[in-house]
Amino acid sequence: MLVKVYAAALQGVNAIVITIEVNCTKGVRFYLVGLPDVSIKESHERITSALSENGYKFPRNQILVNMAPADIRKEGASYDLPLAIGILAGAEKIKADKIGDYIMMGELSLDGALQPIRGVLPIAIKAKEAGFKGIILPGKNALEAAVVEGLDVYGMDNIGQVIRFFNDEIQLDPVKIDAGKDFYAGQSQFEWDFSDVKGQENVKRAMEVACAGGHNLILVGPPGAGKSMLAKRIPSILPPLTLSESLETTKIHSVAGKITHNGSLIAVRPFRSPHHSISTVAMVGGGSYPQPGEISLSHNGVLFLDELPEFPRLVLEVMRQPLEDRKITISRAKFSVEYPAGFMLIASMNPCPCGYFNHPERACVCSPMQVQKYLSRVSGPLLDRIDIQIEIVPVPFEKISDVRPSESSEAIRRRVIEARQIQEQRFAGEKGIYCNAQMHTRLLHKHARPDESGLQRLKIAMEKLSLSARAYDRILRVARTIADLEGLENIQSHHLGEAINYRNLDRENWGC
Secondary structure, eight states, X not given: XXXXXXXXXXXXXXXXXXXXEEEEESXXXXXXXXXXXXXXXXXXXXXXXXXXXXXXXXXXXXXXXXXXXXXXXXXXXXXXXHHHHHHHHHTTSSOOTTGGGEXXXXXXXXXXXXXXXXXXXXXXXXXXXXXXXXXXXXXXXXXXXTTSTTSEEEEESBHHHHHHHHTTSOOOOOOOOOHHHHHHHTTTOOSXXXXXXXXXXXXXXXXXXXXXXXXXXXXXXXXXXXXXHHHXXXXXXXXXXXXXXXXXXXXXXXXXXXXXTTOOSOOSOXXXXXXXXXXXXXXXXXXXXXXEOHHHHTTXXXXXXXSGGGSOHHHHHTTHHHHHXXXXXXXXXSOEEEEEOXXXXXXXXXXXXXXXXXXXXXXXXXXXXXXXXXXXXXXXXXXXXXXXXXXOOOOOHHHHTOOSOOOOHHXXXXXXXXXXXXXXXXXXXXXXXXXXXXXXXXXXXXXXXXXXXXXXXXXXXXXXXXXOTHHHHHHHHHHHHHHHHTTOSSOOHHHHHHHHHTTTTOGGGTTO
């Protein structure tokens, strides 16, 4: 008997439907075709044991299994469940009338228990788009799939339960959740708050401007000045995720297997902080079977690179293109996948090898050559993509010992949200532009044109501070954001003055 069972394969952050055709005829051999990998070929032993432990025998027939489309490589043990159900249905051991209504995925243990899989959310979205009635998954993945409305999601504990379901021996209720309620309830839950930060008002202001306009930011200062401590609090002042952003972010984390089994939509913007020993593949994604890297896991959130010069130069250079295009394409000989990479880069670094160059109290022991060599580990093209560059100095004792709380993240976040709302209205007709940091030259001329006094101030600053021509656009973008924070339509001279102060670490001035 020929039957068709449906599963799914991941391609990037999306899924495609895989049709598993099973034909049982007279004979004793087992064939599995359709470009399966080794783990799928090993499914025969897992299926045999799982069926035996649940009171069923592997059919004594000649079984031919084809996984279509045959030119797409299938990988992973998550095909165990649809293969087992297809084999039983083809041998007429279970009813086959409802099998075509569902996509099935799940890895089998030897006792028949269903183990959780990755990439459930894009699979569930594809099942709905393709018109399937529902999806059958391991119980631990059910909440993630239930985010998709209009799809019957059944979480099963073992293969025996799935068999009884198709034989109409048990009736199960689909898993239902209120994804919107859980999503909005978790949007303001942060571990770190700016109210705990003493002093550093200029740095907090720079971070507010960066979050309001989506600008990349680098902090340069000595050890113990609070660079990492401040960076960890940035997610608490970023605008909350929209439902569409959350869905996109959750898909990426689902494909990477980063979703907890008791959660659904990601409610808080991601904050990723990889160690400086990270490889290029781990940063941008890839591998024999491509997976999202840190820049994609940071999508719609923050990528924090602590001790920036300690990262391998190649790791830093491969980020240049994603910073501009907000996506990364991983190419292989027979296929390519694309992952989103729209992240906000926050970096920190010491000003020199010993860490105390320009320190107000401690003397630096590095020579000018050592300072320049250390700073040159960060290339000019990468630095060019960082709009806000600011020095940070240690907090004096008087401010550290002050017990009065500082301004809370909630208050700062309200101003950031108001500024972002202005930008949303401004760029409503511009595809792919959501914040000031993404403005190109045409939009800068339209929305960030300074008046005569502002132009004169900018000219003097560029000549006096030896700012490069590439800093011109960055200053205008930041000035536009500062004006938005004040709710002003036009850029004024003092906006440009503040933006210029955020460029005082341009390479021409470092170490001088």
